[in-house]
Amino acid sequence: MVRLYRERFEHYGHGTAAQAIVGLGGQAFMAKNSQDAIKQFRPYFDNAPVYGHGPSLEDFTAQTPLTVGSPQQVIDRTLGFRDYVGDYQRQLFLMDHAGLPLKTVLEQLDLLGEEVVPVLRKEFAINRPADVPDAPTHASLVAARDAAMPATASSDPLAIPSF
Amino acid sequence: MSTKRIAVVAAGLSQPSSTRLLADRLAEATTRSLAELGDQVEVEVIELRDLAHDITDNLLTGFAGPALQAAIDSVTSADGVIAVTPVFTASYSGLFKSFFDVIDKDSLAGTPVLIAATAGTARHSMVLDFAIRPLFAYLRAVVVPLGVFAASEDWGSGDATSTTLPDRVARAAAQLADLVSGHTTRRDDPFAAVVPFEEQLRRLSADD
Numbered sequence A: 001m002v003r004l005y006r007e008r009f010e011h012y013g014h015g016t017a018a019q020a021i022v023g024l025g026g027q028a029f030m031a032k033n034s035q036d037a038i039k040q041f042r043p044y045f046d047n048a049p050v051y052g053h054g055p056s057l058e059d060f061t062a063q064t065p066l067t068v069g070s071p072q073q074v075i076d077r078t079l080g081f082r083d084y085v086g087d088y089q090r091q092l093f094l095m096d097h098a099g100l101p102l103k104t105v106l107e108q109l110d111l112l113g114e115e116v117v118p119v120l121r122k123e124f125a126i127n128r129p130a131d132v133p134d135a136p137t138h139a140s141l142v143a144a145r146d147a148a149m150p151a152t153a154s155s156d157p158l159a160i161p162s163f
Numbered sequence B: 001m002s003t004k005r006i007a008v009v010a011a012g013l014s015q016p017s018s019t020r021l022l023a024d025r026l027a028e029a030t031t032r033s034l035a036e037l038g039d040q041v042e043v044e045v046i047e048l049r050d051l052a053h054d055i056t057d058n059l060l061t062g063f064a065g066p067a068l069q070a071a072i073d074s075v076t077s078a079d080g081v082i083a084v085t086p087v088f089t090a091s092y093s094g095l096f097k098s099f100f101d102v103i104d105k106d107s108l109a110g111t112p113v114l115i116a117a118t119a120g121t122a123r124h125s126m127v128l129d130f131a132i133r134p135l136f137a138y139l140r141a142v143v144v145p146l147g148v149f150a151a152s153e154d155w156g157s158g159d160a161t162s163t164t165l166p167d168r169v170a171r172a173a174a175q176l177a178d179l180v181s182g183h184t185t186r187r188d189d190p191f192a193a194v195v196p197f198e199e200q201l202r203r204l205s206a207d208d
Helices: A002-011 A034-047 A057-063 A071-079 A102-125 A138-148 B018-036 B048-061 B066-077 B094-102 B127-138 B165-181 B197-205
Strands: A023-030 A067-069 A090-094 B003-010 B040-047 B080-088 B112-119 B148-151
Touching: A023 A034, A023 A071, A023 A102, A034 A057, A034 A067, A057 A067, A067 A071, A071 A102, B003 B018, B003 B066, B003 B165, B018 B040, B018 B080, B018 B112, B018 B148, B018 B165, B040 B048, B040 B066, B048 B066, B048 B094, B080 B094, B080 B127, B080 B165, B112 B127, B112 B165, B127 B148, B148 B165
Parallel strands: A023 A067, A023 A090, B003 B040, B003 B080, B080 B112, B112 B148
Antiparallel strands: none
16 A cells, blocks of 8 residues: 555655655554563453454454564564555554553553654664655744745745645 | 366355365366366365454454465455355355455456355255345356255255256356356456546546
8 A cells, every 4th residue: 555655656746656755553562571561461452442352462463563562572563664665754653542541551651752762763764765755744844835935935824835 | 278266165164064065066066167178277165164263353353364365365366266155044154244245345356156055954045046146246246047055955866856966066067167267367456557547537527
């Protein structure tokens, strides 16, 4: 599907296929020790509305982006997503699914923010081709609009950019 | 002289299974008929019992695991399909239906299909025409005119007033072979044949 999007992106002249803007979703549940992560997550997985009573946790993590294990395993698996879709711009992590209690979700966010995201940011940047764009943000789009019409650049943040 | 692939979908649950036995008989007869027409045949049998959990998981998650995906690919790319179900509750079995619920609805279009069913008695022999044939008609498969129903009593020999099971098996298989011999299934990659947007717009505005 991403390949089709990239091919049509290039077909319509928006850039090369490698330059298409792509974001991925991933789900993660972590503990320092990967066996603990699986042990803690399994009761929630087995009984959750979407996951429960279907494929086993093992089958589901093998066949989807869900990663249950140590932070290092989440890092390694996420870095591998580029092999499927090419260099991409956004990685979304779903952290509060399956009925996890608030305290657990906050702990997961701590692990994600302290141990996973800094490493991913560093590793994704290594060997990233220079012509692959960054994700478009509001700030970058406004800056691009202002750069495109320097003489009449308005400081009105609500002005609609015209390209 | 070409090689034709026949996929056999058998929904029997017991071991041994009369559903599987009928499926094997139909596959053998189809192979013989195709050989007479000059074709070589590869037969792959898919036992739905082995995929029962995977099929249910597919219903729950929306995607097929590797084993089920391989079976689906085998069936949808086959040049001909033999589909056999036991009669449960006066219709095809839930497992049989669930398998055809999880394949893509366009994936059997144009494929020659031979339908068959088994049961303890002949009471529900119309299941072929009231339930199974319409299912495959919706899928736009090409269902051979003769469906084969085998009640327990049919596994002996016939009598003066009815044709024997082996005779029906041979005739239905010959019909399937005739269709398969002139047909090769080609499933285009749906992502490869993209209709250009300008063409899609043009088709919308064309009135004639």
